[in-house]
Amino acid sequence: MDGFHPRLLAGDFAAAFRFYDAVLPELIGAERVQGTEAGPYAHWDVGGQGVLTLFDREAMARVAGTADLPEHGPAVQDVVMFVSRVADVDAGYWFCLRQGGQAVAPPADRPEWGPGLRTAHLRDPEGNLLELQAY
Numbered sequence: 001m002d003g004f005h006p007r008l009l010a011g012d013f014a015a016a017f018r019f020y021d022a023v024l025p026e027l028i029g030a031e032r033v034q035g036t037e038a039g040p041y042a043h044w045d046v047g048g049q050g051v052l053t054l055f056d057r058e059a060m061a062r063v064a065g066t067a068d069l070p071e072h073g074p075a076v077q078d079v080v081m082f083v084s085r086v087a088d089v090d091a092g093y094w095f096c097l098r099q100g101g102q103a104v105a106p107p108a109d110r111p112e113w114g115p116g117l118r119t120a121h122l123r124d125p126e127g128n129l130l131e132l133q134a135y
Contacts, residue, residue, distance in 0.1 A: 005050040007081040007131070009057040011071050013039035016054055020044065024052065041113070053083060064104050064121055064129060081129040092132045093120035104129065 035042020
């Protein structure tokens with residue numbers, strides 16, 4: 001089970017994919033488990049554990065409600081997101097909010113992302129984007 005891993009939100013998904021698909025196997029022995037240069041999603045594991053996920057920034061901006069923000073400057077679209085697989089997305093979301101998290105996108109089924117996938121998005125007190133997911 002992937003406990004907690006970074007997800008890079010790429011503005012040029014194809015270029016980022018080519019880079020990580022070339023360097024991760026060589027540098028850390030990572031294996032691409034899913035995805036192609038066409039995007040919008042790819043991920044690499046080491047020993048069955050997620051080490052990096054790449055996701056199209058524009059697609060995530062639509063979910064997070066930040067599509068109207070520029071990609072560069074003081075108020076920008078997110079470039080990194082921490083992802084945590086949880087047993088219950090709804091319970092985890094409400095727990096995080098009670099601990100000081102800020103709501104972004106409430107729990108929702110995401111069949112277009114994968115069978116049985118449910119997610120919720122929030123920000124930590126520093127403004128970092130988090131995704132809770134279950135599938």
